[in-house]
Amino acid sequence: MSFLNKLGIGVGAGAGGGRDISRGIAASNRPRTPAPASTAAIGATRAPELRESTRGSNGLKEFLWNLDGLGRGTLLDLGPAWQTTLSFFIERGFRVSSEDILREWKEFLVEEEAKLRAATGSSSEAPDVSPIGRASRFLETNLRYPASSFDAILLWDLLDYLEPVVGRQVVSCLTEMLRPGGIVFAMFHSKKPEGFQRYRVVDSNSLQVISTPALCPAQRVYQNREIQDLFSRYRTMKSFVGRDQLREALFIK
């Protein structure tokens, strides 16, 4: 079984006898749209239709309240580059950086798979496939920002989809990139999510939840204690539990 299939990402994952991590998500009754053709940025096809709903967000409200009066703040959005989200923050004077870390992670895994195949076919040395080795390699090319360069970070629910070791190193990276007093907005699923969702800011009180084709399978559900451990270097943590099994959390450095 290939490395990607082990993670539940590879094509045809679960078709064999192995345990299929992505099955739980794929088994959802939600109608699925085909995979977006935009991944490789080739072809003239349009993005697939996305299903959207709007939810109130006390976490976002509090996040914005904390950033109020900052002036020309700097924000890092680790989700997809949605115009509404960028627009929202730029209009409030923020300098926004965007990096879709989950997409980068998926592309990284595909590259790793290719490298592994190449190494198996030749006599060259195979890359370190341990989670720690992989996490280090991933962060060598991603999240390359100077220390203390952001006032705020939108982490969304990405930690649920990253391998725990990678998630831990990502949080450590973000902590370095955040200025003292800076704030992180994150979300955690209370149970394994049934579908894959992305989020964008509609206004200061609400988020748009967009169901999209799964980019990565959910890796784990974090308990409160584990979340506190992950963000142990932060001064304060505040969380908001939603009716939709989604916990919003704010961490202030």
Added chain:
Amino acid sequence: MWKKEDAKSQGVAENSPDAAGISTAIARQGSGANRESNLSVPVSPRAAASISQGIRIKGEVTGTEDLFIDGHFEGKLSLPNSSLTVGPNGEIKADITAREVIVRGRVDGKIVGREKIQLWSTGNVAGDLQTERLTIEDGAVLRGRVEIETGKPLEKHTEARGAAAGASSKPSSLPVGSGSAAD
């Protein structure tokens, strides 16, 4: 029979009605009996130059005409008063300066679009964006910083559009192609 796909594949024509007109004019010239006399007919100065799919260029391009790139380009692109369109097959590794930049392919480098930058759903940019107006279609990939230069940031209608899309649950791609988002 006319096919929509055929028309779409002609990147330049799609974005530039002038260019479409020119192509037609040239085709007519070629098939006519008085071919020789028609060769002297001047081409409109507004025809967009094109680097087609399969062409690979390394170096520096500067100019005052609109440019469409659907091939590979590496180096530096400077079209301060013109428009640059990166086609769906285009791959650019360069810092770009232009009046208007439309990205439907892949760009690795900083983009300065003096008036506006449009990222289509197939667009993929790794680099900072600096412009007066920015349009990002759903599905576009951006890895970099956004700098809006004037006090007039991203187009105001987009926020309303986002809220409206949430209420109607319609697909939310921006109408970049129709021009209403950009004009």
